[in-house]
Amino acid sequence: MGYGREIYGAALDELSRRRGLVRQQQAQRRQEIAQKIPEVLEIERRLAQTSLEAARSVLGATGDIQQQMDRLTAHNKQLQQRYNTLLLQHGYPIDYLDLHPVCPICEDEGFTDDGQCQCLKELMRKEAYRRINSLTPIASCDFDHFSLEYYDLAPLEHGGVSPRQQMETILDYCQHYADTFSLHSSSILMQGPTGLGKTHLSLSIARAAIDRGFGVVYGSVQNLMSKLEQEKFGRGSNDDSARSLMECDLLILDDLGTEFTTQFVTASIYNLINSRLLSAKPTIINTNLTMQELNDKYTQRITSRIIGGYDRLVFMGRDIRQQKRMGY
Ligand SMILES: [Zn+2]
Structure with a gap:
């Protein structure tokens, strides 16, 4: 037995509000790091570049691919280490700039491969109680x-x-x-x-x-x-x-x-x-x-x-x- 459409809609609205909030909080953390440790964001850009280069060298396929890949992997690892060290040195966890969703299982999307996530069900349950209790303080x-x-x-x-x-x-x-x-x-x-x-x-x-x-x-x-x-x-x-x-x-x-x-x-x-x-x-x-x-x-x-x-x-x-x- 499912809940009615209004309750379903209200729960989805809440999930979308959460996703917005989580992105906003991430943006704030990025701004903070951009001011305090600008090098971290620079490393992030170079990491993105390295994976682009890796893709190119596979597709372009000139010269010794394996050698190029090994070089890129080593470079990548160095960058990642420097990234982690910088954050830790300044007292931040290494996942500080990641998204931190309220529900890590579905990342606040409300659905998993098995259908509705537990968090969506819980939101609908709470919404149904809120509505039925609305008459009583x-x-x-x-x-x-x-x-x-x-x-x-x-x-x-x-x-x-x-x-x-x-x-x-x-x-x-x-x-x-x-x-x-x-x-x-x-x-x-x-x-x-x-x-x-x-x-x-x-x-x-x-x-x-x-x-x-x-x-x-x-x-x-x-x-x-x-x-x-x-x-x-x-x-x-x-x-x-x-x-x-x-x-x-x-x-x-x-x-x-x-x-x-x-x-x-x-x-x-x-x-x-x-x-x-x-x-x-x-x-x-x-x-x-x-x-x-x-x-x-x-x-x-x-x-x-x-x-x-x-x-x-x-x-x-x-x-x-x-x-x-x-x-x-
Ligand atoms: Zn969930």
């Missing part, structure tokens, strides 16, 4: 800005655990999860009423995973499902979003249960949860609904997949946004 949350002060020290019921204790455990869990995130991490169900930090903590995990180079897709179930619906039934349909949701390293589905439910949506959610569990890809789901409410809203197929395959974190406390508004 992922970068705005981190663990440092998560405060436990808003969670009460007194247990909600006699003999029970306090919201503060519960949230300390959850914060530890999430931090550890983010620090050790890998393609084999477990899936998480974050459950509890609105305003207790589910979105904040899942975005903090997303940010940590992105910083470490993983492909993360984050969105409310409502938004992600309407993207799928547009692609499925819209004009010029492609499967970029479906593919990203299925293949990303970490998928975060926010606010499960608040979306407008249709048969398509329910089927898509089940497919997504099920396929990602089968291919052992980590998913985080946030919901305000209790297990019972999830069961009532969706089929038991969905809830039993979640219960069986997800770590469950139950958030406790009083709505933080409300506390902040009241001036606590």
